[in-house]
Amino acid sequence: MKSSARELTYAEAIRDAFAVALERDPRVLLLGLGVPDPKGFFGTTLGLQKQFGADRVMDMPCAENGMTGVMLGAALNGLRPVINHQRLDFALLAMDPMCTQAAKWHYMFGGAMKMPVVFRMIIGRGWGQGPQHSQCLHSWFAHIPGLKVVMPTTPHDAKGLLLAAIEDDNPVVFIEHRWLHHLKGEVPAGHYTVPIGPARRARAGRDVTIVAFSYMVLEALEAAEKLAEDGIDAEVIDVRSLRPLDQSLLLASLRKTGRLVVADTGHSTAGMAAEILAIAGESAFGSLRAAPRRVCFPDCPTPTSPSLSAEYYPRAGHIVAAVRATLQRPPNDDDLLVPAGAELDKPNPAFTGPF
Amino acid sequence: MRKLRRPEIALNSNHHPVSKKSPHTKRPDDSAPAYNARLAPINARLGQDEQIAFYRDMVRIRRFEERCLRAYQQGKIGGFLHLYIGQESLAVGCCSVMSKQDHIITAYRDHGHALGVGMSMNELMAENYGKYTGCSKGKGSSMHYFDPSRHFWGGHGIVGGQIPLGIGIAFALKYKGVKGACMAFMGDGAVNQGAVHESYNLAALWDLPVVFVIENNGYSMGTSQARSSAGPSLAQRAEGYGMSWDISENGHDVLEVRDKVSQALKRAHEEHKPTVLEIRTYRSRGHSIADPDTTYREKHEIEEYKRTKDPIMVYQNTLVAEGVLNDELIAKIDESARAEAETSAQFADQSPFPTVEDIKKDVYWETDNPADRKSVGTLFFD
Numbered sequence: 001m002k003s004s005a006r007e008l009t010y011a012e013a014i015r016d017a018f019a020v021a022l023e024r025d026p027r028v029l030l031l032g033l034g035v036p037d038p039k040g041f042f043g044t045t046l047g048l049q050k051q052f053g054a055d056r057v058m059d060m061p062c063a064e065n066g067m068t069g070v071m072l073g074a075a076l077n078g079l080r081p082v083i084n085h086q087r088l089d090f091a092l093l094a095m096d097p098m099c100t101q102a103a104k105w106h107y108m109f110g111g112a113m114k115m116p117v118v119f120r121m122i123i124g125r126g127w128g129q130g131p132q133h134s135q136c137l138h139s140w141f142a143h144i145p146g147l148k149v150v151m152p153t154t155p156h157d158a159k160g161l162l163l164a165a166i167e168d169d170n171p172v173v174f175i176e177h178r179w180l181h182h183l184k185g186e187v188p189a190g191h192y193t194v195p196i197g198p199a200r201r202a203r204a205g206r207d208v209t210i211v212a213f214s215y216m217v218l219e220a221l222e223a224a225e226k227l228a229e230d231g232i233d234a235e236v237i238d239v240r241s242l243r244p245l246d247q248s249l250l251l252a253s254l255r256k257t258g259r260l261v262v263a264d265t266g267h268s269t270a271g272m273a274a275e276i277l278a279i280a281g282e283s284a285f286g287s288l289r290a291a292p293r294r295v296c297f298p299d300c301p302t303p304t305s306p307s308l309s310a311e312y313y314p315r316a317g318h319i320v321a322a323v324r325a326t327l328q329r330p331p332n333d334d335d336l337l338v339p340a341g342a343e344l345d346k347p348n349p350a351f352t353g354p355f
Numbered sequence: 356m357r358k359l360r361r362p363e364i365a366l367n368s369n370h371h372p373v374s375k376k377s378p379h380t381k382r383p384d385d386s387a388p389a390y391n392a393r394l395a396p397i398n399a400r401l402g403q404d405e406q407i408a409f410y411r412d413m414v415r416i417r418r419f420e421e422r423c424l425r426a427y428q429q430g431k432i433g434g435f436l437h438l439y440i441g442q443e444s445l446a447v448g449c450c451s452v453m454s455k456q457d458h459i460i461t462a463y464r465d466h467g468h469a470l471g472v473g474m475s476m477n478e479l480m481a482e483n484y485g486k487y488t489g490c491s492k493g494k495g496s497s498m499h500y501f502d503p504s505r506h507f508w509g510g511h512g513i514v515g516g517q518i519p520l521g522i523g524i525a526f527a528l529k530y531k532g533v534k535g536a537c538m539a540f541m542g543d544g545a546v547n548q549g550a551v552h553e554s555y556n557l558a559a560l561w562d563l564p565v566v567f568v569i570e571n572n573g574y575s576m577g578t579s580q581a582r583s584s585a586g587p588s589l590a591q592r593a594e595g596y597g598m599s600w601d602i603s604e605n606g607h608d609v610l611e612v613r614d615k616v617s618q619a620l621k622r623a624h625e626e627h628k629p630t631v632l633e634i635r636t637y638r639s640r641g642h643s644i645a646d647p648d649t650t651y652r653e654k655h656e657i658e659e660y661k662r663t664k665d666p667i668m669v670y671q672n673t674l675v676a677e678g679v680l681n682d683e684l685i686a687k688i689d690e691s692a693r694a695e696a697e698t699s700a701q702f703a704d705q706s707p708f709p710t711v712e713d714i715k716k717d718v719y720w721e722t723d724n725p726a727d728r729k730s731v732g733t734l735f736f737d
Contacts, residue, residue, distance in 0.1 A: 029530070055530065061560065066519045066553025073460075073523020073537075076508060079530060096516055096550070109501050109509065110492035111717030145718050148730065168729055169720040197732030244732030275736070 004189040011043040011181040013155035017162040018045065018082075020191050022052045025080060028166060031058040031071060032084025032120075041084060042122070042181050068094035068119070072102050075117045080166060088121035088175065089135050102171040103146030114169040118162075123177045123265060125215070125313060126345040130304035136266035136297070138213070139275070141173040142242040148172045149242040150196055151214040151265075155185040157240060160194025168196060177215035177265060179347040199246035201253070205235035208259040208323050211250060211276050213239050216263040216295075216314070223263075223319035226335075234323060242272055250276065251284050258289035259326040263319050268296035293322040306345040310338055392605075395614035397452060403679050407688075409451060409609050410674060413443040413667045415692045416467045419476050422696035423466070423483055423497070427644050431704070432483045436497050439467040441607075441639035444666035445570050446471040448612025449538060452620060456535030458506040458528075460521040462542060463498035464570075464638075465510045472505040476699035486706035493709045494717065514575070515541060515548030518567070522554045525563040529627065536564035536623035538616070544575020546589045555631070559596040564623035566616060567593075569633040570606075576642040577651035590633035599630045606636035607664040637664065 008016060021028045030045065036059050040046030049057040060067050064085070071081040085091040091098070098119055105115045124134040142149045148170055152158040158176065165172035202217055203224050212220035217238045224234040235253050239245070254260055260280050262273035273294040280292055295314045303312055317335040324331060338344065392398060420440055426432045439446065446467030453459065453472070461468050469479055474490060482489025483497050491499050491510075501509040508524060511517035521539030528535045545551055546569060558565045569589050573580055586592060593600035599622060603615040612634060619630035637660045641648035649657070674680040715735060721728040 061553070061556060063553035063556065066522075066550045066557060069516065069519020069550060070523040070526055070554070070557055073508075073520035073525075074527040074530065075523070076503075076520065077458075077524045077527030077531075079527050096513055097519065100513055101511075101516060101520065106720055107717045108491060108495050108499050110490070110494055111720075111723050112491075112501075113503065114720050145735070148719075148734075164729060169724075169727055193729075196730035241730070241732060244730050244734045245736070246732045248732075279736075 005186040006189065007184050008155050008187040009043070009181065010155045010158050010176070010183045010185075013159040013185075013187045014044040014162060014176070015040070015046055015048070016187060016189075017159040017166075018048055019051070021163055021166045022048065022056060024191060027078060027080045028082070029056045029058065029074075029079060030082050030084060031060050031067065032086070033060055033062060033090075034086060035059055035084055041086065042178070044181075045084070064090055064093035065096065068097040069101065071117060072097055072105075072115065075115055076105070076113060080116045082118040082120055082166060085119070085121045087133050088123050088137060089132055091119060091121045092137070094119075098141075098171070098173075099144050099147070103144045106170070107146060115171050116169050117171050118165045118174050119171065120174045120176070123175060123214070125177065125179050126306075126309050126347075128304045128306065128345070129302065131301035134302045136264075138173070138175050138242055139266060139270065139272040142272055142275070146171070147243065148196055149175065150240060151175045151177075151242065152194075152240055153180065153202075153214055153217040153238050155183060155187045157194050157200070159187055160192055161196065161240065163191065164193040164196050167193065172196070175214065179215045180218075182347060182351070183218075194240075197241050197244040197246055199240055199249045200238040201235065201249065202238045203234065203236040205233040205257070207233045207257055208261060208326055209235050209237060209250070209253040209257045210261045210263060210319060210323065211237045211239060212263040213242075213272065214265050216265050219314070219316045220263050220319055222316035223323065226316060226320050227323055232323065232327065247279060247283070250279065254280055254284045255287040258287050259323075260288070260292035261295060261319060261322045261326060262292070263295040263314065264297075266297055267299060268294050269299055271296060290326040290328065293326055295319050295322050306343075310344045313344065315344070392608060392611035392614045395610070395617075397613050397617040398610045406674055406679050407684070409447055410667070410670055410680065411688050411692070412447045412451075412471065413609065413670065414688055415476075415695065416443045416446065416470050417667060418689070418692035418696045419470060419479070419699070420466055422700050423480070424644065426480070426483065426700055426703075431700075432497070433485075434496055435463065436483070436644045437464040437642065438638070438640040438644070439464055441660065441665065442570060442572060442636045443467055444607050444609040444612055444670070445568075445634055445636055448609045449540075449568060449616045452613050452617040453506075453538070454535070454620075454624075456528075456533065457620065458508060458521075458524045458535065458537040459540065460508040460511070460517050460524065460537065461540035462511050462514060462517055462545065464542070465498065465500050468540065469500040469502070469507060469510070472502065472507045474500065474502050474505065474507070476695050477702040480696075480699035480703040481706045484703040484706070485708065486703055487709045487713070488702070488706040492713070492717070515545035515551045517541070518545065518548075518551045518554045522558050522563060522565055525558070525565045526561070529561075529563060534624065536566060536620055538566045538568050538620070540568045540570060542575060543569060543571040543573065543580050543589060544578070544583065545569075546592065547584060555593065555596045555598065555629075558629040559598045562627045563629055564627050565629040566619040566623055567629065567631045568616065569631065570636055571633050572636050572638045574638070574642065574652070577646070579651070588633060590631045593631035599628065601630065601632050603632065603634040606634040607666040607669055609666060609670055639665070
């Protein structure tokens, strides 16, 4: 409902989703290291413990592995927990309960049980976070049958997809990008869901399809504006959900444009962008008018030094360059120029942390 | 090469290290009567029917597993088969004191627990055969028996991985304000997993109604406790978390198991406090069927246990001495258990396999329950 929409940041939208879920369903509980902290998990859990009580909005020991298993047991016994990780990297301590237990429960026990649990993770970028605080491993989770994986880009989708994830009867990996937390957008008040699965056409275009994940959707939209100056009309697709994946929208776009660039927030090797390229090759080979391209992280750990970040993280210019290649246009050195004084290591000049 | 520093332990046999100073028993004084499990409140007023039932349940587990073994050797069962032979007193003793509000979860050596909570041999044998009539529709096998209606939550394949889940079951009981406790079973190998220590901390921190049951059979696969675990005893590690702990030295005695576990359950029910209970036992068979068995332990060690501490034999002798059992009844119980196991093998044999269409069923809740479907798009990429 348009009338009830108001402008919120992405982080506020997440908080709003939690408040709605906790209010509606007493089985929902939030848990994570730092969830009740004064800074409220980057603002996403502010005040929730005071509102809903310490037995539903819980801090936890540094025990990601054990704690995740405990919440799986709680989910089996009727609760609907959300486990929060301030970094995706920390969730890796819980790969066994997430991938070998949660993802297998329904199948291994003959389809008898639901496993309603949300694993919420945040991806860092820049600001000196380095190798152990900025990994983007969504493709790991998308690889596992039994898990669902969503990566919303807008505040509207963040709230709607988080509520959908909490209400889903399967384990859902919910991945946010730290650089999206300050993004503002219209968010309806009260309860609504964005169904898990459908991708979003963020910009319509004729000449090339740019498929992007999470924060890279913003870079893709910026790239599309630059390309428009050169008369290139790019379509931008915000994938939103990796598994299930909206193949039909991707393929329909590709059949229209014949050209594909995938902009991912992770490494290229064996990554989600590679999966999209494989789908294009297998299902729309005849429509391809040029070799598809990927814009991803290079194959090395994230450097901490700000001087290396400019080289490390792909941005709009890299997408523009990739699009030019699919159109057999000559490369343009200006695409990758960094304006003097630009800080590529921060989401915006006003940003002072925390990470 | 520098020699590894070994913990100060003495071995009472090859498998169970015991501290020189008895770690857990506080003997008040010499005049106190020796511990006698038969006099414990939980055992003091047992009727003959109950005693016979404990005996019969142990025999049923034994005969079922022997029939499983035969089916395995016939090639009817493939993959893993972890036999519980020698440990039957633990599952029977623990399950016999469960109340209707209590729950259990265990690892892959789960046959005894499944039968202990009342699952049928048919659904278990069929599961071993990979048949659709199995308790997990043939998708779980011997390691993944489960029956939530009987509060039995599996049947898990990753050593120690089931323990946090058990704590979560108890967490939900407390959250919902429901009476009850969860017994989380593990072997002596699992105690060295981080997930188990994390669970100890959480259970103690949040006062959860949990009984951690360590079924210490002396070997984690082929690795003896002496080679894998530091410290005077496994249960004593609970002290680090301020938890109560206890050891049942005679795990082969079903009555002792009943007494020890019922005390721990009482603590969980009445005080909402967790307990670590180590039960000393032994497995008369290898880790799994594929285990050569005597490469890591002496044959005489196995024979000695079978001769002196086999739980069925020990309880049989007790009940015969007390006049509860006689040869005729023993034969009848045995015959009935054999027949039940044989019937289950026939049931499994005659049951259908899952169909090819079943491969991708049960991966996501919504694909099997379309009315609940909340997402769209491609879930399967191949």
